[in-house]
Amino acid sequence: MNLRLRIGAVLGVFVAITAAFVLALLWAYGVLLPGLVGGTIVYLQYGAIEFDLVRLPVSLVTALVLIGGFLAAQTYYGYQRVLAGTHGSTGGEAHAVARTVRRLAMRTDIPEPDVRVVADNTASCYTVGRLTDATVVITTGVVESLDADELEAVLAHEIAHVANRDVTLMTITTLFLEVADRAYHAARLARRALADPRELSDGGRVALYWFLPLVALTYVFVAPILWVFPAIADWAARTLSQTREFAADAAAARITGNPMALASALVTLAETTGTPETDLRAAKTRALCIVPNDPVTGEDTTSLPRIRRPTADTRRRERVTSWLEATTPSGPVGGDGSATHPPVDARVQQLYEMAAELEGRA
Template identity: 65%
Template sequence: MILRLRIYAVLGVFVAVNALFVFVLLWAYGVLLPAVVGGTVTFLQHGEVGISLLQSPVSPGLYLALVAAFLVAQLSYGYRRVLSGTTGSAGDTDHGVARIVRRLAMTADVPSPDVCVVGDERASCYTVGRLTDATIVVTTGLIDRLDAAELEAVLAHEIAHVANRDVTLMTIATLFLEVADRAYHATQLVRRALSDPDELSTRGRMALLWFLPLVALTYVFVSPLLWAFPAVADRTTRTLSHTREFAADAAAARITGHPMALATALLSLADASPSPGTDLRTAKTRALCVVPSDLVAGDETDAIPTIDRPDDEPARRERVSAWLTGATPSNPTDTDAIETHPPLEHRLERLREIAAEQELGETP
């Protein structure tokens, strides 16, 4: 319940930041710049200035409509970007992975998502889709690497994301981070032209050629208004991403009743995944995966590896404890991975706590 409330709180902050971003742009170009230009002309002609900045650039109704359109546009464009990350499509529903997903969905009381098994040796699992449907993408490399209990735990983690509409939340959140970053970058055109003119794009040179006064005014007056938005958006997005991962881990532990299976699965996937080389703004889709990794691109396969492997709970506990004992400051978690996901040691600690709570609940 606390995690869910935190998600709602962060989401509320995110919507408020979006609304403020739209208002700042409208006010800057609808009130501030016209007032500066008009006030300057009036001062030169009459020697006096009459500027009124305390006014709304548009009516409240139009403003709310523009904020809603801004959010819808992000969602629509973001979906197209995310859905283009995989080329597989859900087909055969009789294989073992699909049966596990259907059983887990029934346990969680959510509509069963489609399942797409992609023939790829990389170990990856993530969910794509829209509000009304979802597809869990699993690679044959993941099935090969995990035992039956671990695979079930990872799929339960994805079922939790489906239940919480996390794909929708993170699609909007990560795209706004890019919008805010690019908007601020665009206001810095004059500075970039002065510091490194050879690196300007053709579009940037055309803007300087045809709209130099507007570009200069934007740099002087609008840029200071936008500089904080990328940092705020980044912090909000990371907080939302971390919280949803903790919530999905807890839900998977509750659905399967085997939190340590998810813990060892995370260890296996972290070992198998190459360290991301970029942060959230340039690798947004990594936030959709169970651990930070790139989305796979490949065709669906009917050659499903066997998933009937033994479960060894004591060995899981020993492996997690040994890893946590060795996770010292001299061997820190990759900082780029932390951008999209909580530190692995924090996820493992929480899963170990959940396992202890479950044991206490079972003790007569």
């Protein structure tokens, strides 16, 4: 299945799960809980019970409007959510990273994304998007770690995400995973209150004090319904992320004509970042990064480290070859099904084979 079909399939699943999530909340709080409470009261008074659970508390048109509004809010807020702590610079001549992104955007015939370089030693690089808007965020740690060709290849990888139109979908998918996870967490307030009341937030204590019956009913009847949504959203995010990384790697190699540059960049970033020790579902936005790492935010800087001159092709190939042949694990292996990225080894191997194919044509 090609990239567009896979992205289309994930998009279909995402829209369906979003609609189901909104409808489930409407049904739970507009039909199920009122029906249980009202039905219990009627039964205690008259010894009989009659209420219809197979319905929506609002009209179909209203439900569709609410679903559309929820999707629109995710499209807008997902972009703002990730970039909340990152601020653009004020004026000044474009630096080398911005000039490279502009050149790559012109080469791929896409609107030029915004560029923000954050002064941070963490090797983090990611792109977030909203329809026609996109922003590439890269740290000085990445700039300092790579040579000129490798840096261009990494930026081409991010440009490929924009060109493949997967960046917006990935941005809102990661946000929905967070929303679904928080909704399920909130629905289990009663359980958390019994397990460890000292860990409750002030809002949780207020909810328990004023709405204890609703909190209890939500845990018993609503939490089991909401349980499925984080799991499905997590699967969709991981499936899309792994597909898009392979596609963006291949596209970046074609844009630059230098697959080995991206391969050696991935080796460097994998060695710098290491394998995350925590489940990636605990850090949902890591799926946006070129390698699994926390997206770094902060003030945009124009003071870039000096970009190193390109490494000789023979030395780059030797390093990538020896790294592939090594037995040390590199990057997430995804054996437990939680990794948001394909194994770095597999990505580097794909680029290595592309480089060999290009050399064979020469």
